């Protein structure tokens with residue numbers, strides 16, 4: 001228990017990791033494409049960002065990156081890469097721990113939605129794979145409950161716990177105590193587990209409806225790239241249209257879809273990540289087919305627009 005620290009959510013945890021575990025000018029490895037919240041936290045702490053590619057097995061650093069841009073922090077979303085959805089393989093998890101240890105780096109493991117994993121063999125958190133692994137595990141209640149609750153937690157290695165406790169005591173103040181007590185009651189009563197079971201099923205239905213609608217209305221135009229589970233799905237756009245042009249036209253029709261290209265770090269070719277990120281957690285399953293049909297109409301209209 002001494003290794004668990006309650007925070008105001010993952011954004012605060014990321015900020016604390018950057019400030020406590022690194023110095024301005026240090027290098028932070030960041031998944032590319034990846035989570036803008038991590039990018040912003042590290043940049044505002046003065047860290048130098050090194051984009052690291054992601055493939056179907058998760059983070060895939062080039063061997064020379066260890067030599068040429070050795071990291072102080074390595075940010076990963078191993079259980080469901082954000083936004084592509086790949087799962088970091090066991091082999092890569094073990095190798096990353098070994099390499100991080102050798103480089104004197106900290107792995108920041110952002111486990112933001114594994115409560116909504118579907119199918120497949122559950123992999124242990126990177127932190128749990130090796131005794132005293134140099135990993136800070138970040139959890140949040142933003143997805144399981146709601147973002148405005150602003151509650152999350154960090155689990156740190158045993159040998160770091162006293163240092164973190166001392167530093168946090170100096171640079172932060174305790175808050176959200178009433179919310180923490182209410183949440184603890186909710187968990188103890190068994191209602192949180194029931195809520196998770198219900199939402200897992202509901203999100204699963206929404207995900208199935210989305211995949212079916214994409215296959216029905218956009219077959220050949222998009223390729224789904226993420227694994228099942230979670231609350232979002234990413235897909236590559238297979239047409240010669242920029243994703244930002246499509247999402248802007250869609251928004252004008254009241255459809256909110258995020259362009260995958262905006263998750264890239266500067267310097268990454270657009271063609272590599274031209275696509276969409278669909279957040280489906282808040283959309284009833286019965287509404288999804290109609291929404292994707294409308295998106296297909298938007299895309300169709302753009303494809304047949306006369307050249308200027």
Ligand SMILES: Cc1ncc(COP(=O)(O)O)c(C=O)c1O
Nearest residue numbers: 009010011035082112140142152
């Ligand atoms: C990758 C990722 N990590 C963490 C979070 C949660 O952040 P927070 O706890 O600051 O709300 C999100 C929410 O959108 C996310 O997408």
